Amino acid sequence: MIPIGPPPWLFILICLGFLAAALLWIIWILRLAFSHRARRHLRSWRGLAFVLLSAIGCHTLWSVYTFQRALAAYEAEDKLNRRPVLAESRRLAGIDMPAGTALVLQLARTPEAFNRAEFPHPVPIGGVETLRVERYLSIHTDENYRTTGFTPENLRLTGLGESRQAGWLCDATVPIIFATHPDGSIKSFESCTAGAGNLVEGQPLPKGAEIIATEGTVYLDGSRGSDRWLIHLPPDAGLLVHGAQQKGGALLLDAGRKVVRQVPG
Template sequence: MCWIALIALAAYYGFFQWTVYQYKKEQERELASRQHVLKETGRFAGLLMPAGTQLELAVWGDPDSVAWARFPEAVGVAKAPVLSFERPRPDLADSHWHMQLARDVELEGWLCDSSQVVEMQQDPLAEGGFRLASCVLAEGNRITAWSPYAAAFNLSSAPDLVLALPKGTRVQARPEGTRYTNGERDQDRWLLRVEAEGLQLSAWSLPLERAYLAVDEHQKLLYLSHAQLAQETQWGGFTYPVGTQFSSPNYRLFPQWPLLLKAVVPAQGDSVPTQERIHALPGGEILDEFH
């Protein structure tokens, strides 16, 4: 009986291995049927692709279901020279395309780093049929002045603002702005994220990290939603420790806000409570109260 059981087990194992082999072969044949090298120029997923392009269709026979493509030379997508792209969700018309650029290029006012993936989205209303969804910035990006949407009562007397954005800052599009439950929208066309490890933004003489800035369609600052101090700094007559949190009010929530920055020093155990101070910008003078 023992020998019979062993023979039966070996036969079952052999059948199982054969089944797995057949399944893998079928998968390989199915995948090969969806992968192509173009022998002549063709239009796929709305793009004119040159001969020599390697691509894969998510759905056999559907030219709009391109999952990825690699070009023999850079192909113009909107104003971007693209070497390759991937589409994680080709089944969704508004999904992001992950593109690899041939060089650093300015897209919608932002100089994007070609060594990082650029996310774009098809938009029939945009120039070239695509709009920028997200990219990591190269060296040389700046935001200037204050947004005219900011309703600060001292805005007219405020000096021009120029913030140099460090390479590695991520910009994300907000095409319609932040939407509220009452149907109103902010004018925050872009969100800047200075969050990569070791990345710092120098603003108002403060070395900031983990900084998130809301910017209007003209690359002008609306507000700083959050940042934390990267190193101990003297500012406005106080010495602030590493980790102090800074933010400026959202103009929509505080329509008469002055240009100011709130500093929050986190509590240190039970003995030292959280401390909050309000500083006027740009100099850092303390404001006695703010409503």
């Protein structure tokens, strides 16, 4: 993005002055329209001041009108360039998108650089009956701030029902997050919100818990822990762990989903 500084204070003050003059002119016109006394006093220097104020007022109102038209034209063009709707089915970022898909583009006129897509009907993606796709894109620029490319950082899928991911049953009505390859295709599961039916050491995991895949806690000596899952429990839901009830807080699980550490709420 090209850095743009704020407008100078003098310019802002001049604009405010013109707007104030236009407002004063409108008030003066209303007084002239409804006050015979005001019309009688419109002579000598008052007449000259009224003419000058009329010129400023007309210029200001015309400027506001042209600015609004230009802004409306810009918004219409921006919507066309950044919020297109697919007229026919198309494959983008490894996803077969149906006709009628509404895109939001991070780079204008570049459908491949979409950061959100909403489908007219569920589309199966990565085991999720998806209605909405969201992505975070890292935009690359050169020393002159010209865009040279982009890299998708993750993929967030929101859809219908539940989806099984890495052995967990996830609530698909809440975004399910995946890491992606540079081309945007799914690389691995990252996190989701637990649906009903998950177990931790034989105990039901509360619905609404946040499930996050990890690569193990990194310790000061550089070694990694055996934990592979981080579970944030809902503050109002409990889970029986090692004979004790835990409400809220977090659990760290190993690859076999055994609790290796508890973090109190």
